[in-house]
Amino acid sequence: MQFLSVENLHLSFRSPNGKSQPVVQVPAFSMEHNQQLAIKGPSGSGKTTFLHMLAGVLTPDSGQVRIDGQSLGAMNESDRDQLRSGMIGYIFQSFNLLNGFSCIENLLLAMSLNGASNLDRARSLLDKVGLIDREDHLPGQLSIGQQQRVAIARALINRPKLVLADEPTGNLDPTNTDRSLELLRSLCKEWGSALILVSHDPRVIGKFEHQVDWEELNQINGSKEVEVGKQ
Amino acid sequence: MENSKGSMAAISVSLKLATRALRQNLLSTLVAVFTVSLSGGLFLGAWKTKQSVKLAFAHSAGGFDAVLGARGSQLQLVLNALFHLENSPGNLDWEQYETIRSHPGVSEAYPFALGDNYLGYRLVGTMPELFLNHQWKSGTNYQVRSPGRIFSESAKEALVGAEVARELGLQLGDRFHPYHGLEYNPDRKHNDIYLVVGILEPTGTPTDQVIWIPLRGVQTMEGHDPEEANSISGVLLNLKGSSGLALDVKYNKQGDRATLAWPVPAILSSFFNRFAWLERSVAALALLMALVGGLIILATLRSTMHERRREFAVLRCMGASRAVVTGSILWQSILLSAFGALGSWIIYFLLSMAVSSLIHLQIGVGMNLPMLDGMALLTGGGILMLGLVSAWFPARKLYRSSLQESLNPHG
Numbered sequence: 064m065q066f067l068s069v070e071n072l073h074l075s076f077r078s079p080n081g082k083s084q085p086v087v088q089v090p091a092f093s094m095e096h097n098q099q100l101a102i103k104g105p106s107g108s109g110k111t112t113f114l115h116m117l118a119g120v121l122t123p124d125s126g127q128v129r130i131d132g133q134s135l136g137a138m139n140e141s142d143r144d145q146l147r148s149g150m151i152g153y154i155f156q157s158f159n160l161l162n163g164f165s166c167i168e169n170l171l172l173a174m175s176l177n178g179a180s181n182l183d184r185a186r187s188l189l190d191k192v193g194l195i196d197r198e199d200h201l202p203g204q205l206s207i208g209q210q211q212r213v214a215i216a217r218a219l220i221n222r223p224k225l226v227l228a229d230e231p232t233g234n235l236d237p238t239n240t241d242r243s244l245e246l247l248r249s250l251c252k253e254w255g256s257a258l259i260l261v262s263h264d265p266r267v268i269g270k271f272e273h274q275v276d277w278e279e280l281n282q283i284n285g286s287k288e289v290e291v292g293k294q
Numbered sequence: 295m296e297n298s299k300g301s302m303a304a305i306s307v308s309l310k311l312a313t314r315a316l317r318q319n320l321l322s323t324l325v326a327v328f329t330v331s332l333s334g335g336l337f338l339g340a341w342k343t344k345q346s347v348k349l350a351f352a353h354s355a356g357g358f359d360a361v362l363g364a365r366g367s368q369l370q371l372v373l374n375a376l377f378h379l380e381n382s383p384g385n386l387d388w389e390q391y392e393t394i395r396s397h398p399g400v401s402e403a404y405p406f407a408l409g410d411n412y413l414g415y416r417l418v419g420t421m422p423e424l425f426l427n428h429q430w431k432s433g434t435n436y437q438v439r440s441p442g443r444i445f446s447e448s449a450k451e452a453l454v455g456a457e458v459a460r461e462l463g464l465q466l467g468d469r470f471h472p473y474h475g476l477e478y479n480p481d482r483k484h485n486d487i488y489l490v491v492g493i494l495e496p497t498g499t500p501t502d503q504v505i506w507i508p509l510r511g512v513q514t515m516e517g518h519d520p521e522e523a524n525s526i527s528g529v530l531l532n533l534k535g536s537s538g539l540a541l542d543v544k545y546n547k548q549g550d551r552a553t554l555a556w557p558v559p560a561i562l563s564s565f566f567n568r569f570a571w572l573e574r575s576v577a578a579l580a581l582l583m584a585l586v587g588g589l590i591i592l593a594t595l596r597s598t599m600h601e602r603r604r605e606f607a608v609l610r611c612m613g614a615s616r617a618v619v620t621g622s623i624l625w626q627s628i629l630l631s632a633f634g635a636l637g638s639w640i641i642y643f644l645l646s647m648a649v650s651s652l653i654h655l656q657i658g659v660g661m662n663l664p665m666l667d668g669m670a671l672l673t674g675g676g677i678l679m680l681g682l683v684s685a686w687f688p689a690r691k692l693y694r695s696s697l698q699e700s701l702n703p704h705g
Contacts, residue, residue: 120611141615148613159608163314172310176613178303217612 065129066257067225068093072116072126087113087123088283092275096224099248099258103268104277110261113281114227117259118151119143131224148177152218152256154247156230158210160202166213167198170220177221188216192246208239215247219254226251228260232267244270307614308621315626319598326587326594326630330677331637333583338638338673339645340576344566346646347653351377351562354499354659356530357430358402360538360556362386362394362545363528368555369565375406375528376558377500377659378416381476382408383553385525390552394529399537402428405526407512412470414478415458417505419512422447424530430497442466442492445508452488453506456496457654464490472507474517485516498660531556584680591630591684595623599688606692616693623689624682631681635674639666 069092075083086109094100104110115121117128119135128135130150135143147153160169170185189195192212194205202210211231218226228247232240244267251258260271268274316323355376363371364384373379388405395403407419425436425444438444438453445451454464464470468490474482488507496502513523533541538556545554555561599606606619653659 115611118611144610144613144615146613147611151613153611155608155611159604161314161605161608163318172307173612175303175307175310176609176618 065093066096066098066131067117067259068129069117070127070129072113072123072128074112074116074121074123085283087116087281089113089126089280090282092280094257094259094273097252097255097257098273099251099271100260100273100275101268101271102259102261102275102277102280103265104261104263104281106263108277109281110277111229113277114153114229114259114261117225118147118153118227120147148173149221150224152221152223152226154211154214154218154226154228154231156233158202158214158234160210160213160217162202165199165201166194166205166216169202169213169217173217173220179221185220188220189213191250192216207234208236208242211235211239211243212246215243215250219250219256222254223256226256226258228258230262231260232262232264237266240264240267304615304618305621308618309625311609311619311622312625312629315598315602315622316629319594319601322594322597323630326590327633327637329583329590330587330631330634330680331641333580333587334634334638334673334677335641335645336576336583337580338642338670339649340573340580341669342642342646343649344569344573346650347659348562348566350653350659351565352559353431355558355562356499356501357428357432357532358530359533359558360531360541360554361528361558362390362531362552362554365551365553368553368561371528371553371555372558372561373565374408375530375555378418378504382527385522385527386529386552388524388526391526391529394531394541397537397541399534399540400531401534402530402532404428404530405509406528406530407509407525408476408527409512409518410472410474410484410515411476411478412458412472412505413462415455415462415503415505416476417452417472417507417512419507419509420530421509425453425494425506428532430499430501436497436501437495438492439495445491445506447508448510449508450486450488450511451491451507453492453494454490455502455504455506456494457502458505459493464493466490466493472515474515486511498654500659584676587634587677588680588684591627591634591681592688594630595627595685595688598626599623599692603695606695620689620693623692624685627681627685627689628678631678634681635677638673638677639670642670 069089071091072087072089073085074087075085078084102110112121116123117130119128119138122136130146133146135146138146161172164172166189167182167185170188171180171182174180174185186195186198189198192215194209194212194216197205197209202213205213211234215231226247231247232243235243248258260267261277262268358376361371361375363375363382364386366383370380370383374382391403391405394400404420404424408416410417422444425438427435429435442453445453452470458464469487470490471487472484473479474484488511494501509526512518513525533556541554542556545552609619610616650660
């Protein structure tokens with residue numbers, strides 16, 4: 064059974080002139096456990112919206128998303144919240160660390176949303192991303208690269224089965240991009256987390272064995288099925 | 295069990311988010327807390343001060359039921375005779391004192407005479423029996439600080455109130471020249487010299503603000519009109535049973551030579567009723583400030599909500615429920631209000647202390663220390679309610695808000 068599968072996913076937004084504008088229309092998409100996939104596509108083309116639907120943050124107009132055998136559409140909001148806190152890790156382009164919380168507190172907060180609290184695990188993960196000596200620093204006291212490493216640690220602290228990374232290297236220089244990507248991919252591999260990363264940067268996409276072109280996947284005017292690894 | 299554990303974790307996360315938000319917006323937090331504290335403190339202070347002053351005045355009447363004085367205002371008589379405020383409305387003949395003293399409905403009658411001061415503190419002439427027999431509070435007589443004593447009826451001796459002794463540094467054996475009139479005027483010094491023979495223990499009543507001398511001393515003070523030597527300013531009375539009614543008819547309704555100020559508590563109430571407009575104004579001001587406090591909490595929450603909109607969206611992406619993020623707004627408001635309530639009590643306490651010492655300094659009436667009683671707790675509860683009402687609308691808006699807008703999804 065596929066770890067993640069999408070069927071006839073469709074979402075439209077109402078444009079300012081009142082017309083319905085389709086943003087996402089993915090006929091089929093699936094991936095296996097532990098796979099790492101990059102979706103490439105230009106900015107503003109609906110990739111983030113797609114990730115939000117995979118995470119259960121947005122509800123599609125039609126179609127369904129199944130993760131690990133569970134249909135998001137059949138879940139109520141509370142169940143989807145629980146799914147996100149325990150099974151999904153989310154990484155943003157702008158990191159979105161909580162500014163009033165130190166590095167370690169950002170990790171502990173993510174744990175507490177999953178009903179857990181384990182300082183040792185949080186410190187161990189900070190150590191893995193090379194920031195144990197910055198555990199009490201606030202995000203504003205860290206460099207951009209360091210902030211993204213904390214964001215990666217926060218997304219992985221609950222050992223999620225699926226990590227969704229939305230342009231995670233968009234704000235990083237090449238050195239930090241390579242370092243963050245390596246860290247993200249190795250941690251996902253080590254902990255058996257599937258990874259979907261969206262980016263418009265060919266250099267980032269090129270590092271992935273499995274790649275999907277968003278403009279082919281998102282068939283606003285057509286239809287195409289994508290099964291990762293079997294393209 | 296799982297559910298309750300989850301709820302506790304959600305509450306804990308909400309609370310943590312709220313405390314951080316308050317800390318991150320420290321200036322607006324402090325302004326909101328200060329405004330709410332001030333409005334609550336003023337409201338409570340105005341209310342409680344009125345109550346305490348009423349109570350303090352009622353307890354400071356010196357244990358007398360009534361005052362007989364010259365024809366005039368009952369309130370002026372009470373304020374003049376018992377609180378040593380205002381001028382005397384006039385004099386009574388000694389015969390009038392003897393008449394009322396012998397009335398079967400009168401249990402105690404002490405004549406007093408006014409007209410002089412020492413450095414602004416009133417000299418009151420009376421009889422030594424006042425300090426020997428009268429209970430100024432139920433079961434409590436006046437106490438003279440050892441080794442002092444009460445003045446002799448026929449000597450130029452003074453028994454000094456505790457507050458006067460403290461303020462002027464008067465001690466046993468000190469001598470002083472009284473000054474004519476109730477206000478201090480250095481040009482109106484009498485030649486008479488009085489010897490301090492005793493200092494009263496503090497009572498927390500206007501008695502502490504007075505220098506007591508023999509009645510004859512005031513009546514025969516050098517420079518006073520000899521024709522007034524047999525007159526007094528009034529008589530302090532305690533009455534038996536319901537004799538007040540009969541005396542009221544006799545002096546106030548049928549007579550035209552004297553006024554009986556009776557019953558003292560009712561007259562004091564009429565005094566406070568004069569300030570009802572002030573009380574209403576302060577209450578209106580406090581309510582207005584409470585409204586401002588509520589609006590400031592609302593503005594603070596809305597402003598931080600605007601700043602935190604993205605933070606809330608991120609938290610939702612991380613799995614925080616709507617209840618957690620909405621709860622953080624409610625907690626923020628509860629904490630603001632709770633600090634506001636605490637601040638109100640502190641301001642109320644300080645305000646009451648200031649008013650208390652001012653009143654004690656001016657007229658010697660001692661007020662009870664402010665306490666966290668029912669009204670204070672009710673005000674604190676009201677502030678919490680105000681905070682919750684203020685938080686309701688932003689919290690509701692947040693609860694219903696779309697994650698999509700906050701996350702700028704067209705990525």
